[in-house]
Structures are given as C-alpha cells and as structure tokens.
Amino acid sequence: MSSSSRVILVTGAAGGIGGACVDHLLHEGLRVCAADLRPLDDGEAHEDALDQLLLTQVDVSNEASCKAAVDATLERFGRLDGLIHMAGVHCSEDWEHMTADNFNRILSINVCGTFLIARAAAQGMAKTGGGAIVLASSGSTNLSRQDGKGNSSPAFVASKAAIIGLVGALARSFAPLKIRVNAVSPGATDTAMSANFDEDTMRHLGERTLAGRIGSSTEIAKVASFLVSNAASYVDGQVVAVNGGETFAS
Numbered sequence: 001m002s003s004s005s006r007v008i009l010v011t012g013a014a015g016g017i018g019g020a021c022v023d024h025l026l027h028e029g030l031r032v033c034a035a036d037l038r039p040l041d042d043g044e045a046h047e048d049a050l051d052q053l054l055l056t057q058v059d060v061s062n063e064a065s066c067k068a069a070v071d072a073t074l075e076r077f078g079r080l081d082g083l084i085h086m087a088g089v090h091c092s093e094d095w096e097h098m099t100a101d102n103f104n105r106i107l108s109i110n111v112c113g114t115f116l117i118a119r120a121a122a123q124g125m126a127k128t129g130g131g132a133i134v135l136a137s138s139g140s141t142n143l144s145r146q147d148g149k150g151n152s153s154p155a156f157v158a159s160k161a162a163i164i165g166l167v168g169a170l171a172r173s174f175a176p177l178k179i180r181v182n183a184v185s186p187g188a189t190d191t192a193m194s195a196n197f198d199e200d201t202m203r204h205l206g207e208r209t210l211a212g213r214i215g216s217s218t219e220i221a222k223v224a225s226f227l228v229s230n231a232a233s234y235v236d237g238q239v240v241a242v243n244g245g246e247t248f249a250s
C-alpha cells in the first residue's frame with residue numbers, strides 16, 4: 001500500500017509533541033486519528049485535511065476507552081497501521097513530598113496506560129496485516145534531574161524507565177503479528193510539559209546539549225513519524241534518543 005494510505009493513531013494529540021506528530025503526518029498525506037484526554041479543537045487548524053482526520057477523546061489509563069479509540073479509527077478508515085503514543089503526565093514532586101497515591105497515578109497513566117493503548121492498537125493492526133508502534137520514554141532516565149534543574153520526580157523517571165522495558169517486551173510479543181515497537185526518548189523539549197520550568201532551568205537544559213538549545217516538538221515528531229513509517233521497517237525494539245547530543249555534552 002502507498003504510504004499515504006496508511007492510518008496512524010496519535011495519542012497526546014492536544015499536547016506539544018503529539019500535536020506536532022498530527023501536523024507532520026497530515027502534511028505527509030497520511031490519515032490520522034488524533035486522540036487525547038482533553039477535548040481537541042474542531043479541526044479548524046487542519047481545515048484542508050479534514051477528510052484525513054478523525055478527532056477522538058481517549059483516556060489511555062482506561063482499557064475500554066483505549067479499545068473505543070481503536071474501534072473508532074477502524075470504523076472511520078477501515079484499517080490501522082500505526083500508533084504514536086505521546087499521551088503522558090509529568091510530575092515534579094520531590095522524593096520527600098511524593099505520596100503513594102500520586103506515585104501510583106503517574107505509573108497508571110504513563111506505564112499501564114502505555115501497555116493498554118499499545119495492546120488495543122496491536123489488536124486493531126493485527127486485523128489489517130500489522131504495523132508499527134512508537135512509545136515515549138525520556139532523557140531523564142539517563143541524566144539525573146533531581147538537582148532541581150528539570151524537576152523530574154522519581155515517579156516520572158521510573159515511569160519513563162519502564163517504557164524502555166516495555167519496548168523490548170512488546171517488540172517480542174507483537175513480532176508474530178508483524179508489528180514493530182520502538183520509542184523516542186526526547187531530551188528537554190519546548191512544550192506545555194516543560195512550560196513550568198523557569199528561565200534558568202531552561203537555559204541550563206539547553207546548555208547541556210551539543211546543540212546548545214532544547215528541542216522543538218517538530219524535531220521529536222519527525223523522528224517518531226520515521227519510526228512508525230515503512231522507511232524504518234528494519235528498526236525494532238529500539239529506544240532512539242532525540243536530545244541534541246545531551247548524553248555527550250554533560
């Protein structure tokens with residue numbers, strides 16, 4: 001099939017990176033189901049691509065809601081070829097103030113939610129011959145940001161480290177269904193998730209990359225879109241850092 005006939009479900013579509021994924025995929029001519037917990041706008045921003053776009057609400061921590069989003073995509077477009085899963089929550093609570101309830105909430109959305117939406121999408125993709133899944137880890141799993149410079153709490157870091165395990169486990173599990181599973185691991189990226197960082201923190205995060213700046217949503221979206229495409233047909237079970245060379249600069 002031509003790449004433009006492919007159908008991709010994007011979660012976190014009301015957010016920075018998910019929204020940029022929707023924009024990029026539509027621009028490339030693909031068909032997209034844009035999903036988020038928050039209601040999405042009426043598609044006004046994509047007026048010239050409305051025949052390629054389905055907007056839906058999803059709570060990825062709810063199994064029935066994940067299935068409903070996949071079913072809605074199949075009903076509208078007749079197939080599903082990929083999932084880019086960017087929905088997630090950040091958390092800045094330090095170790096002293098973190099409650100068990102809050103820790104579990106982060107894991108429920110970021111980890112169990114990832115499993116639930118990936119499984120629902122895999123079951124949908126299996127109906128039409130397979131596909132690809134892209135998850136979201138985080139550079140915070142490599143670099144401790146517990147110094148207050150970036151404010152990622154142990155719960156967030158643990159949840160994003162779990163995604164690395166899930167990538168391998170799901171790549172193995174879904175291989176018989178002809179579904180590849182990879183993840184992007186963004187460094188600090190200019191979205192609502194990083195909007196609560198102060199100016200000093202943002203400068204610090206930029207300075208510790210080889211690029212000398214934090215990333216843009218579009219830069220992450222282009223790599224996620226590559227991984228979900230057939231151009232990445234031999235990439236499976238990988239976590240791809242998209243961080244301006246942060247690992248080498250610090």
Ligand SMILES: NC(=O)c1ccc[n+]([C@@H]2O[C@H](COP(=O)([O-])OP(=O)(O)OC[C@H]3O[C@@H](n4cnc5c(N)ncnc54)[C@H](O)[C@@H]3O)[C@@H](O)[C@H]2O)c1
Pocket residue numbers: 011012013014015016017018035036037038058059060061086087088089090109113136137138139140185186187188189190191192193194
């Ligand atoms: N922005 C960064 O600096 C950065 C760095 C590393 C990793 N990441 C990861 O990249 C992904 C995208 O980040 P972003 O910066 O675009 O975040 P964002 O906050 O802009 O968007 C996240 C979206 O997820 C949605 N969401 C939250 N809970 C949900 C749920 N239960 N069901 C469905 N949707 C839900 C939110 O409504 C929001 O629109 C996240 O997984 C994040 O952890 C981001």
